[in-house]
Amino acid sequence: MFRKSDGFEGIIGSSLRMQKLFRIIDQVAEDGESTVLIQGESGTGKELVARAIHARGPRRNKNFVPVNCAAIPDDLLESELFGYVKGAFTGATQNKMGRIQYAAGGTLFLDEIGDMKPALQAKLLRVLQEKEYEPVGGVKPIPVDVRIVAATHRDLEKLVAEGKFREDLYYRLSVIPLQIPPLRDRREDIPLLLESFTKVFNRGKKHPLAGFTEAAVQALISYPWPGNVRELENLVQRLVVLHGGETVDLDDLPAKYTAHMTSAANIRQRQGVDAGSISTIALHEAIWNGDGINFNDLVDGLERQLISQALARTGGNKKEAARLLNLKRTTLIEKIKKKRIDINMGVQRASCA
Numbered sequence: 401m402f403r404k405s406d407g408f409e410g411i412i413g414s415s416l417r418m419q420k421l422f423r424i425i426d427q428v429a430e431d432g433e434s435t436v437l438i439q440g441e442s443g444t445g446k447e448l449v450a451r452a453i454h455a456r457g458p459r460r461n462k463n464f465v466p467v468n469c470a471a472i473p474d475d476l477l478e479s480e481l482f483g484y485v486k487g488a489f490t491g492a493t494q495n496k497m498g499r500i501q502y503a504a505g506g507t508l509f510l511d512e513i514g515d516m517k518p519a520l521q522a523k524l525l526r527v528l529q530e531k532e533y534e535p536v537g538g539v540k541p542i543p544v545d546v547r548i549v550a551a552t553h554r555d556l557e558k559l560v561a562e563g564k565f566r567e568d569l570y571y572r573l574s575v576i577p578l579q580i581p582p583l584r585d586r587r588e589d590i591p592l593l594l595e596s597f598t599k600v601f602n603r604g605k606k607h608p609l610a611g612f613t614e615a616a617v618q619a620l621i622s623y624p625w626p627g628n629v630r631e632l633e634n635l636v637q638r639l640v641v642l643h644g645g646e647t648v649d650l651d652d653l654p655a656k657y658t659a660h661m662t663s664a665a666n667i668r669q670r671q672g673v674d675a676g677s678i679s680t681i682a683l684h685e686a687i688w689n690g691d692g693i694n695f696n697d698l699v700d701g702l703e704r705q706l707i708s709q710a711l712a713r714t715g716g717n718k719k720e721a722a723r724l725l726n727l728k729r730t731t732l733i734e735k736i737k738k739k740r741i742d743i744n745m746g747v748q749r750a751s752c753a
């Protein structure tokens with residue numbers, strides 16, 4: 401979808417939470433050995449994170465091998481992972497290399513690890529503890545050097561408590577636990593994701609999508625996104641097809657993306673009061689959930705957006721951007737450095753808007 405040069409290894413996000421995640425990915429990647437357990441809801445980008453860990457670490461020149469433990473039937477998963485020797489079962493007419501061996505020297509990404517059956521969990525534990533495995537039907541252990549990155553959208557601790565997941569394997573896997581926040585907990589990223597996906601899906605289109613009205617963006621910012629970034633990506637793809645050449649307004653959004661608002665008219669009214677002001681994004685009531693808000697994240701996200709937009713409007717000219725923001729130039733430069741704001745990103749965003 402995104403190129404590796406977009407965002408952080410193709411992961412888009414400028415919220416404080418994502419910036420923190422990027423820093424941790426770099427630390428984890430550098431280590432190159434420890435097992436990582438990535439947890440997060442479906443569609444939050446767990447596979448992207450696993451790929452980034454591989455791509456930024458010392459194993460990058462060897463294979464990254466993804467295996468979806470939920471998608472492969474139980475009886476096939478064992479031979480897919482560990483391979484088999486000739487004669488292991490009817491139809492095994494020759495030796496077959498398993499994906500663990502294919503990942504040797506590189507990274508094995510075990511997606512949906514929570515779905516792995518107990519017998520296989522025991523075999524995997526052996527790989528982690530002894531750094532060796534036996535192919536199906538084999539008698540001799542084969543040594544293997546592989547980094548294991550596992551992911552799940554399930555609560556593994558709960559599965560352990562219910563006796564469905566081995567406790568020893570859980571501890572072995574979660575040497576480095578990474579939690580990816582759901583999109584509703586980093587709503588500041590939504591405008592950037594909308595712009596970035598629009599740019600991608602607009603490529604080569606005769607009638608590219610012109611963008612989104614402020615009201616449409618407001619509605620999308622306050623939508624709960626149960627399908628996370630995958631859902632947002634799919635929505636933008638659909639809008640590019642159905643509304644090419646237009647600016648997406650509230651009425652163009654499928655009903656479920658506006659149903660959470662009190663009424664469309666209500667939003668327009670708010671817009672009227674504070675037309676064009678980005679502060680309505682951060683102050684929208686929908687940011688309040690049962691747990692309260694993350695004040696620092698929201699303020700940081702708002703600052704980033706304002707700075708990026710000012711840079712975008714001025715083609716990256718810091719002096720002009722500082723004037724638009726009514727900030728001292730030195731203050732702006734300090735903030736750009738401290739927040740590691742990508743000046744080019746702002747300029748690109750301006751040219752695609």
Ligand SMILES: Nc1ncnc2c1ncn2[C@@H]1O[C@H](COP(=O)(O)OP(=O)(O)OP(=O)(O)O)[C@@H](O)[C@H]1O
Nearest residue numbers: 401410411412442443444445446447448553629630
């Ligand atoms: N921060 C992000 N920036 C850009 N694209 C993203 C981001 N997060 C997710 N995506 C995109 O969303 C889709 C789902 O991502 P991915 O498969 O990594 O999620 P996942 O958490 O592994 O999902 P699942 O648990 O369902 O396997 C992909 O198309 C991916 O490119």
